[in-house]
Amino acid sequence: MNVNLYDVLTSVGKTEILDVSLPEHNEVFYGEEITLSGKEAFSLNITCVKKDIVNITCEPVIVAMRTCSRCLTEVESCYPLSIERTVNVSTNKVYIDNSSETDDISYIEDCNLDVDRLILDELFTILPTSVLCKEDCKGICKVCGTNLNTSSCNCDQTVPDPRMAVFSDIFNQFKEV
Ligand SMILES: [Zn+2]
Numbered sequence: 001m002n003v004n005l006y007d008v009l010t011s012v013g014k015t016e017i018l019d020v021s022l023p024e025h026n027e028v029f030y031g032e033e034i035t036l037s038g039k040e041a042f043s044l045n046i047t048c049v050k051k052d053i054v055n056i057t058c059e060p061v062i063v064a065m066r067t068c069s070r071c072l073t074e075v076e077s078c079y080p081l082s083i084e085r086t087v088n089v090s091t092n093k094v095y096i097d098n099s100s101e102t103d104d105i106s107y108i109e110d111c112n113l114d115v116d117r118l119i120l121d122e123l124f125t126i127l128p129t130s131v132l133c134k135e136d137c138k139g140i141c142k143v144c145g146t147n148l149n150t151s152s153c154n155c156d157q158t159v160p161d162p163r164m165a166v167f168s169d170i171f172n173q174f175k176e177v
């Protein structure tokens with residue numbers, strides 16, 4: 001969702017409160033496709049604190065559908081966020097004080113606030129790079145693909161991992177020298 005900031009910037013002290021939501025959509029995070037959505041609508045507060053400077057706050061709760069990194073089943077996680085940004089709309093930088101230069105921001109362009117991007121900017125700083133369906137997830141059988149949390153198989157689990165074979169090749173080369 002885009003919010004035009006022209007209006008709130010017309011006078012210092014002006015505040016706008018909007019009801020916004022994050023529609024369900026997919027994002028790629030560290031190679032994993034995640035389905036994200038806002039748990040419910042939330043308030044977005046925008047205040048003009050100085051000429052060209054706005055303070056933006058909101059507290060959305062984001063629901064992420066992810067996949068367990070061991071067994072690939074779906075895992076639903078909830079992330080309550082508390083977002084607060086003070087930005088200089090004329091330079092598109094985070095505002096600290098008049099003298100400080102900070103990083104460019106991606107969620108404001110030509111006086112338009114991209115609310116989805118603002119949320120992602122915060123979410124991606126706290127999101128764990130991977131999740132497990134449970135602490136002791138047994139994963140899937142490397143041989144037959146059975147989910148070992150729900151059933152078992154008779155495969156020989158000592159079959160070497162192909163990645164480990166590379167190391168044993170290197171080891172054997174050293175032995176030959
Ligand atoms: Zn799992």
Ligand SMILES: [Zn+2]
Nearest residue numbers: 141144153155
């Ligand atoms: Zn198996």
